[in-house]
Amino acid sequence: MLVLSFSGWASCRLATDPDPFDDPRGTMSSFQQFALAGEPDLDRVIRFQKPPFVRAHTFSVGVMVRSAMVDGTDNPTHPLAGAAVELLDNAVLEGRNGAIANDVAEPIWPFHVQLSTGGHAVSRAAVPSDPTFPYASTMPTNDPLPNGEPVQSTGITDLAVVWRERVLKLEADLMQGTELTRPGIEERLALLRANLARPDGGYAAFFADVSMQWRVALESPVIGGDAAVAALFGTRPPDGAPWRVSLWFCRYDTDGQMFFALGSIAIPLEDEKALQLTADAERRLRALAALRR
């Protein structure tokens, strides 16, 4: 069994209740989620890698494999150690204003996970048992976070401290701003300052409360091709059983429009001896074919 543990910041710019889930700009959002002046439209898409837009002075987006354990033993040289993790196919938090699920209790759909490194990529997706209502297969659970997380991974105990530093940087940006950029910076500063001034900590305090977890089995065929599988798994490829993903979104930075993503992917591997036998058999078959030619 290969267990990949991953973590990192993920971008998700989404409208929230009572705005329609597909409101492109945000209007009355309960979580203060807006496309500020000059920013591109909101789209709800969860991005683990290279989002096309991020606000200045926020966290660096990138969900990466932090460790690879093979049969319970850490394997820092495994090809997938350090690989990039991504949700493909424009995955979104699919609540639809409570029609499917309420805010912060939403399924992720589609749920198609890719692992990539060194120019190779493999992926698998969740396959819903009811295609007419696929969301049921990826509803969140309420399992607690692993001990010490996410402070251990993020190093953040108080978002307000981070936001105060952001305010200073944005104030400096404002001094250098133009007629086109200043309104958006001012709007963002106003939201940050208003939250920081609230006795209850505003959305800086809310940061600590958000935690969603999904446990999803990826059952589709492995996509990526033999060469990618060979490059990313070496001598022990996946054995075809479902990959089991455990994913937390914890800590939503409402200003940064980012979640901290944390979790693991458990990938059953082919038995090494069986693999050698298979390889032997293939070798023999190739030899037979060569003889026939």
Add this chain to the structure above:
Amino acid sequence: MIDRRDELVRALREACEIEHGLMIQYLFAALTMKRRLDEGLTPAQQVTSRRWMAMVLGVAREEMGHFATVCNLMSSIGAPPHFGRPNMPRKTGYYPFPFDLQPFGDNAFYRFLVFELPLGFPLPPPPGADLSGEKSIFMESFTESAVPDLLEYVYVGELYRKIREGFGAIAERDLFIGPVSGQTSPGEWDRMGMRKVTTRSEAEAAIDWIIEQGEGTPSHRESSHYDRFHDARKEYFDLGRYAASRNVPVNPATRLHRDQDASVTLIENKASLFAVETFNAIYALTLQLLEHAFSLAPGVGPQRPEQIAQLRHALQKASHQMMSLGIRTLGEWVSELPFGDVADPRRAGPTFEVYDDLDLPVHEDARWIFLFEAFDRCIAASRELGLAAERPRQAAVSLAVIRRNLHIARHGRP
């Protein structure tokens, strides 16, 4: 003077229509506002416009809470809720002020301020730069109005004061004959605010709340609807009255209706016409979901109370989701569609037309069939629109999910 049940019911029906009509006028102004830089807004205007849009939508939500509260007031005295209303425009002879679909701008502000005018306040300056005290179109309408003497009023708050007097004039033990379980509760109206009514003092408190939210009180006007519109209008002037609205005409419509009493501007583009008709079908379905929800009273009739309560909850939830996922999503989208041919700079818009009587069948089983058939029509039309655009495609998915949830509530399976 209102001092009989039938007179009170009539006044409350009028209040329902007014709250409903105000809500739609506010929604029309908000949903047709420009939102993006490529529509000609500067970044600074984008900030201001979003704030104004949020303000107007916030008032519209509160009007929805008023509307629900008036339905509860009706239920408390044994009357059915009232979701019908005449199509717009209504200039004279119905309400004492004209009801129009006006895009965001000074004409809209003027109307909104008059609707919410506090008792004893002078009329606001009329639209335009000339503030020299022209005769108000509202006062003209009033003098020509065919509204019966029984319901003489000029401003919304005035109507509510008469209703309040009516609740005071009829003996309490005779008045409250409706089942309490027939009223919707604040918990079922998430964040919209509304009141439940079982006694005269609760009725008076509910009416005072509606008046105060609209007008404010002499010592506390800030955050009233009037005050919010007043401040926004001033800011609108200070910022040079920039074109915050998309180029939608006043009173757009898909067709002529018998209950319109002034000219409308008929949408010419065939594809836009189909889109706006779909929007109107979704709006009508939302009203019917509300109507059904308000007609259910757990504990009254042969069905199990918990079953009725569950169905009512599902219907209310569905109607609220239709407001966000259908009315707002498609309402904004149709305000970007062409009004006429490609050379026509005008845009269509959400016309909030009602094509037929909204009344549902008397029998429960038939009601559900009517509702599911309406869902199917709305989903099919949205899917067709969704072949060419993302927002109706999303609306079709959302409507299908809402229909599924209701089907589970009604039949126990998708």
